[in-house]
Amino acid sequence: xxxxxxxxxxxxxxxxxxxxxxxxxxxxxxxxxxxxxxxxxxxxxxxxxxxxxxxxxxxxxxxxxxxxxxxxxxxxxxxxxxxxxxxxxxxxxxxxxxxxxxxxxxxxxxxxxxxxxxxxxxxxxxxxxxxxxxxxxxxxxxxxxxxxxxxxxxxxxxxxxxxxxxxxxxxxxxxxxxxxxxxxxxxxxxxxxxxxxxxxxxxxxxxxxxxxxxxxxxxxxxxxxxxxxxxxxxxxxxxxxxxxxxxxxxxxxxxxxxxxxxxxxxxxxxxxxxxxxxxxxxxxxxxxxxxxxxxxxxxxxxxxxxxxxxxxxxxxxxxxxxxxxxxxxxxxxxxxxxxxxxxxxxxxxxxxxxxxxxxxxxxxxxxxxxxxxxxxxxxxxxxxxxxxxxxxxxxxxxxxxxxxxxxxxxxxxxxxxxxxxxxxxxxxxxxxxxxxxxxxxxxxxxxxxxxxxxxxxxxxxxxxxxxxxxxxxxxxxxxxxxxxxxxxxxxxxxxxxxxxxxxxxxxxxxxxxx
Ligand code: NAP
Numbered sequence: 001x002x003x004x005x006x007x008x009x010x011x012x013x014x015x016x017x018x019x020x021x022x023x024x025x026x027x028x029x030x031x032x033x034x035x036x037x038x039x040x041x042x043x044x045x046x047x048x049x050x051x052x053x054x055x056x057x058x059x060x061x062x063x064x065x066x067x068x069x070x071x072x073x074x075x076x077x078x079x080x081x082x083x084x085x086x087x088x089x090x091x092x093x094x095x096x097x098x099x100x101x102x103x104x105x106x107x108x109x110x111x112x113x114x115x116x117x118x119x120x121x122x123x124x125x126x127x128x129x130x131x132x133x134x135x136x137x138x139x140x141x142x143x144x145x146x147x148x149x150x151x152x153x154x155x156x157x158x159x160x161x162x163x164x165x166x167x168x169x170x171x172x173x174x175x176x177x178x179x180x181x182x183x184x185x186x187x188x189x190x191x192x193x194x195x196x197x198x199x200x201x202x203x204x205x206x207x208x209x210x211x212x213x214x215x216x217x218x219x220x221x222x223x224x225x226x227x228x229x230x231x232x233x234x235x236x237x238x239x240x241x242x243x244x245x246x247x248x249x250x251x252x253x254x255x256x257x258x259x260x261x262x263x264x265x266x267x268x269x270x271x272x273x274x275x276x277x278x279x280x281x282x283x284x285x286x287x288x289x290x291x292x293x294x295x296x297x298x299x300x301x302x303x304x305x306x307x308x309x310x311x312x313x314x315x316x317x318x319x320x321x322x323x324x325x326x327x328x329x330x331x332x333x334x335x336x337x338x339x340x341x342x343x344x345x346x347x348x349x350x351x352x353x354x355x356x357x358x359x360x361x362x363x364x365x366x367x368x369x370x371x372x373x374x375x376x377x378x379x380x381x382x383x384x385x386x387x388x389x390x391x392x393x394x395x396x397x398x399x400x401x402x403x404x405x406x407x408x409x410x411x412x413x414x415x416x417x418x419x420x421x422x423x424x425x426x427x428x429x430x431x432x433x434x435x436x437x438x439x440x441x442x443x444x445x446x447x448x449x450x451x452x453x454x455x456x457x458x459x460x461x462x463x464x465x466x467x468x469x470x471x472x473x474x475x476x477x478x479x480x481x482x483x484x485x486x487x488x489x490x491x492x493x494x495x496x497x498x499x500x501x502x503x504x505x506x507x508x509x510x511x512x513x514x
Contacts, residue, residue, distance in 0.1 A: 004188060005191070006209075006213065008047070014035070015036045016035065025338050028340075031188065035213045037213070037214075039211055039213075047205070053175070061119070064115065068111050068115070082193065087327050089188040089189055093332055096290045100160065103464075107169050117486075125141070132499060139506060144496075147227065149223060149224070153181065155167070155231050157183025158338065164194075172208075177206055180194065187213075191210070194208075226251055229254040229480070229491060230256065237255040256295070258393045258477070259299075261422060262301075263427070266434070273429060275428070287378070287399050289463065291374075298399050298425065299398075301402065302411055320361055320376075336372040337372040350363065350396070353394060353400060360380055380401045380403075412436075415437075415441045415445075420475020445473055446477060
């Protein structure tokens with residue numbers, strides 16, 4: 001049995017008192033213990049603020065970018081070991097494990113690349129300067145400077161490596177030290193990556209700290225220069241947002257929460273269209289990849305009424321071909337859920353949806369005596385307007401077909417009933433329909449992915465979060481935003497409007513004119 005330790009104040013330390021026991025989701029065998037009790041969080045915040053921040057800010061954006069590239073390489077060197085650990089500790093297939101681990105190293109490398117476009121300065125120039133007074137002598141220029149605090153990152157269990165890396169990439173490049181807290185059920189993988197990061201010696205002391213375990217008092221230590229980036233359920237997000245200390249100090253809290261992502265099949269996409277094949281394979285992938293434990297996975301499938309039976313049959317055929325089982329076996333395409341708690345949540349959630357739907361394949365039952373397995377599940381709503389389909393996120397391999405009229409307005413109304421989403425995917429070869437739906441759902445979604453025959457062999461699936469594109473969503477999805485190239489640095493930077501004599505302001509802060 002391994003004890004997972006936290007890395008704070010320059011040393012590794014196991015927690016004291018009651019610990020949480022982690023299990024292999026396939027065999028239910030105990031694999032590790034974890035506790036954050038006794039970790040001196042106040043000292044961790046001080047070490048980060050006093051040592052890590054100044055050391056990071058001593059160099060500029062480009063040097064920090066080079067450091068991200070080196071971190072990406074250091075983690076990649078352990079790829080095989082990490083893939084095996086993911087299979088064992090998180091129940092992922094090898095392909096799911098690559099999605100997490102290669103996604104992490106790819107995102108670190110992408111931010112290293114974005115950094116090459118930035119001046120090696122202590123600040124970023126934000127837009128053009130402008131005249132403020134009667135004459136151009138009184139001039140204004142916005143700049144962005146690194147905050148002098150700690151970036152606290154609270155991550156979800158489903159992407160233990162990517163979630164940590166995508167957040168770290170943005171804060172470290174911005175010049176803010178991090179305290180990473182992984183989701184406990186899959187913390188073993190995050191802990192091993194944290195060891196690799198520390199052992200690499202690439203980051204100055206205090207720039208990277210790792211708190212493994214519950215760490216429920218993290219936000220009690222935050223101050224006005226700190227910020228929090230959280231990924232997880234909307235319930236936890238709301239709880240964190242109301243933390244009295246964070247409220248008192250107006251700590252910026254970025255929330256990436258859950259989302260009832262919709263896939264919309266356009267009325268023009270018939271069975272012969274390449275876009276139809278794309279729709280079927282993407283929906284199947286979303287339901288089964290990481291056993292559906294993906295914030296971007298499709299949960300609601302909007303299908304024109306007259307096509308529902310045909311689409312249901314085709315999707316069932318796709319899902320029933322998926323081999324579910326031990327993720328260590330080569331032919332397995334879907335592994336177990338990540339934990340016993342997940343199994344309980346998912347089976348209960350499918351049961352609630354099934355009460356208002358027809359079960360087309362799969363169902364709410366556990367499918368094995370050992371291990372946290374359920375079957376890929378497809379439902380058909382009896383009434384697509386029923387609240388349950390637009391309110392309950394089943395964070396597992398389950399989605400529901402919602403019939404709609406085929407009119408753009410109906411698709412828009414149903415998609416937006418999710419109350420705010422991370423991504424909606426839309427399949428159509430008709431530009432007019434695609435444009436109308438895209439504009440109609442954009443206010444409610446952080447990303448709209450449009451699939452057509454022209455993209456059939458070109459696009460990454462809608463569930464893939466790319467560092468170049470914004471990731472987040474309004475309302476239920478948390479109201480936060482991450483990534484999107486250099487936009488992803490914004491939570492870690494203070495925007496300051498510098499006003500003064502044009503000659504001086506432009507020379508000091510005017511970017512290219514300097
Ligand atoms: P969760 O239960 O909300 O937990 C998320 C993180 O918050 C974990 O690290 C958890 O720690 C921590 N946490 C919980 N209560 C806390 C508190 N009072 N103080 C400080 N930290 C606290 O969510 P999850 O089960 O890990 O993840 C699944 C959910 O995340 C799904 O709803 C999914 O849609 C969402 N998600 C969203 C995105 C996105 O980008 N929008 C991405 C992935 C997942 P412990 O694990 O120790 O409890």
